[in-house]
Amino acid sequence: MAVGFDPFEQEYLADPYRRFGGLPAVFYEPALDMWVLSRYADIEAVFRDPATFSAAIAQDPMFPLAEAAREVLRAGGFAPAKTMSNCDPPEHARIRRHNLRAFSARRIAGLEPMVRARAGELIDAMLAKPRADAVADLTFPLPAYMIFTLIGFPPEDTETLKSWGVDRLAFSWGRPSVDEQVAIAEGMVRYWEYCRRFVRRRMDEPADDFTSDHLAVHRADPEALTVDEIVSVVYGLSFAGHETTANLGANAIRRLLEHPEQWRALCADPGLIPNAVEEVLRYDNSVIAWRRVTTRPVTVAGVDVPAGAKLLLLLASADHDPERFDQPGRFDVRRADAARHLGFGKGIHFCLGAPLARMEVRVVLEELTRRAPDLELVPGQRWDFPANVSFRGPRELWVRLRDSEP
Numbered sequence: 133m134a135v136g137f138d139p140f141e142q143e144y145l146a147d148p149y150r151r152f153g154g155l156p157a158v159f160y161e162p163a164l165d166m167w168v169l170s171r172y173a174d175i176e177a178v179f180r181d182p183a184t185f186s187a188a189i190a191q192d193p194m195f196p197l198a199e200a201a202r203e204v205l206r207a208g209g210f211a212p213a214k215t216m217s218n219c220d221p222p223e224h225a226r227i228r229r230h231n232l233r234a235f236s237a238r239r240i241a242g243l244e245p246m247v248r249a250r251a252g253e254l255i256d257a258m259l260a261k262p263r264a265d266a267v268a269d270l271t272f273p274l275p276a277y278m279i280f281t282l283i284g285f286p287p288e289d290t291e292t293l294k295s296w297g298v299d300r301l302a303f304s305w306g307r308p309s310v311d312e313q314v315a316i317a318e319g320m321v322r323y324w325e326y327c328r329r330f331v332r333r334r335m336d337e338p339a340d341d342f343t344s345d346h347l348a349v350h351r352a353d354p355e356a357l358t359v360d361e362i363v364s365v366v367y368g369l370s371f372a373g374h375e376t377t378a379n380l381g382a383n384a385i386r387r388l389l390e391h392p393e394q395w396r397a398l399c400a401d402p403g404l405i406p407n408a409v410e411e412v413l414r415y416d417n418s419v420i421a422w423r424r425v426t427t428r429p430v431t432v433a434g435v436d437v438p439a440g441a442k443l444l445l446l447l448a449s450a451d452h453d454p455e456r457f458d459q460p461g462r463f464d465v466r467r468a469d470a471a472r473h474l475g476f477g478k479g480i481h482f483c484l485g486a487p488l489a490r491m492e493v494r495v496v497l498e499e500l501t502r503r504a505p506d507l508e509l510v511p512g513q514r515w516d517f518p519a520n521v522s523f524r525g526p527r528e529l530w531v532r533l534r535d536s537e538p
């Protein structure tokens with residue numbers, strides 16, 4: 133029987149959690165030409181078996197591109213190599229190894245003072261206003277600043293890079309019209325060319341950044357990491373490193389302020405904040421779905437799935453699975469097993485940026501609870517979410533200090 137699952141419909145974008153409870157464990161959705169998985173145990177098993185469940189389609193457009201858009205990409209030489217999230221073994225391990233060093237817990241701990249200083253500046257500027265959009269003023273600029281600084285992109289290019297990021301979201305995870313596809317493809321070509329030029333410049337003028345570190349690996353052994361792969365990694369991380377974390381920060385602030393007793397608990401005891409971040413990753417994550425493709429016929433939850441089947445893994449549904457989490461619809465910053473969420477995936481592709489994302493959101497909450505314990509949501513605001521299957525966070529999040537407005 134047809135389930136009629138449409139991840140682009142308004143009600144789903146506004147609140148996907150209401151839909152999850154009624155979904156079968158596994159079903160084929162013709163409108164997406166995908167097999168959809170909704171339960172924790174099945175999705176975890178998929179992540180743990182990369183030989184059967186290839187990551188190759190993770191970054192592909194959700195729907196086939198129109199010929200006009202493909203022509204723009206061809207003419208523009210747009211050709212990112214499969215590097216990490218969409219790369220299978222054995223190449224995956226070779227490329228990931230060089231990136232692990234840059235994102236190790238030790239390296240990330242060294243960045244924390246910079247994140248804290250920048251978060252403090254942004255929060256102070258935000259609180260100086262009678263009411264502020266915490267997305268525009270805090271949760272978006274902070275991770276953008278961090279990832280672009282790590283990569284080495286010049287600060288003056290931030291706005292352009294951010295707008296390409298929005299395009300890329302629609303390009304790979306949205307359902308753009310043919311005209312939109314062509315416009316977005318033109319933006320993608322510019323974004324790709326920007327990354328190529330940037331890496332070429334760093335070859336001539338190395339600096340103290342992640343890109344120069346990668347180029348040093350290439351110089352020592354050109355087979356270890358090719359220049360094309362480095363351009364692709366820069367292209368990949370410049371997106372993965374900000375949309376995701378910006379949205380998680382916004383979801384965290386929203387959910388905590390919707391539960392004022394839990395916000396107050398964090399203000400009184402900041403030691404609760406790391407677990408609160410895990411609970412947001414479980415309860416209202418910024419990546420709600422991810423993709424795989426089968427390499428052979430396989431049975432999932434008793435359903436036969438053919439080879440070459442595209443899978444949509446509903447991570448957010450898995451993290452609200454009552455078989456895995458007690459009262460999953462309850463937001464609880466003290467939940468003992470919150471960190472068992474699948475919000476960063478699992479196995480060989482487990483999110484490389486998890487230590488950075490966790491640290492950034494923790495620092496935002498530490499600084500915000502300390503500087504603005506009286507923060508509240510501006511009442512009556514309408515939540516609006518970009519139409520796509522994977523990345524979820526409100527476009528705007530209006531906050532103010534209590535009693536700051538009549």
Ligand code: HEM
Nearest residue numbers: 216217372373376377380419476477478481483484485489
């Ligand atoms: C809250 C923030 C974030 C969330 C929710 C998130 C989520 C995810 C998810 C679900 C995956 C796929 C895992 C899998 O296939 O098993 C992933 C992979 C990845 N993420 Fe993140 N991510 C976040 C932040 C970041 C940041 C800040 C960076 C980079 C600085 C990053 C870089 C990556 C990379 C490179 C991969 C692919 C790793 C591989 O295939 O080996 N992510 N992330």
